[in-house]
Amino acid sequence: MYKVHYFGGYGAAEPIRLLLAHAKQPFENVDYTQESLAEAKKGDTLEFKQLPVLEVEGKFYAQSHAILRLLGHKLNYYPTDHNQAFLVDSLLDSFKDFVAVYAKASWAQDEEEKKKLFAAFFETTFPNWCAVIEKRLIANSSQKYIVGNSQTIGDFILCTFGFSMVFNEANPGKAPLQEAIAKFPVFSAYLEAQREENKEYLSTRRVSPW
Ligand SMILES: N[C@@H](CCC(=O)N[C@@H](CS)C(=O)NCC(=O)O)C(=O)O
Incomplete structure (x- = not known):
């Protein structure tokens, strides 16, 4: 257990x-x-x-x-192929960077500073990161998974982003994230496919805003 x-x-x-x-x-x-x-x-x-x-x-x-x-x-969610493992690892590293920028904006105490940090996040950090994911999905053999033809830990990271932050009804900050991700059709379709892949857990997990 x-x-x-x-x-x-x-x-x-x-x-x-x-x-x-x-x-x-x-x-x-x-x-x-x-x-x-x-x-x-x-x-x-x-x-x-x-x-x-x-x-x-x-x-x-x-x-x-x-x-x-x-x-x-x-x-069996970590690729044995070195190049695929690299893709998973670099995705995980990039996710940490990306979340740190979002967290810094969310936790900013000064309202002006918060506005500035969120503006930079939505103008630069978010579209740049989504563009990389979109490109990687297009280059991958399957658009259902981020690396290779089966579920990896890279998918669980992207699902957490998708289903805890963007498509989480309980998250009060979801609207601008949803609006921004809609510009990436392959990434959006991927998240839909992942919703299906993880539907059992997603339908029974507890509700949380974050
Ligand atoms: N590098 C660590 C970071 C862990 C981390 O920042 N944990 C936070 C919650 S998300 C925490 O424990 N905060 C409470 C504290 O540091 O007192 C990891 O990825 O596990």
């Missing part, structure tokens, strides 16, 4: 949950609040004092992308 330690929302734990659900591996969520996280930081289970952490048979694994790779190797 896997245990996913995280807050009550989707966030950085969601690609891990999507993967486990897709692989039909039962898992349990161990939810934290800021208070219980502060308490947990005093112990040894959170190696970097951060979440998410995956617990497997009493062992605790930290760092979300390393956890995805671990599960990817174990459950």
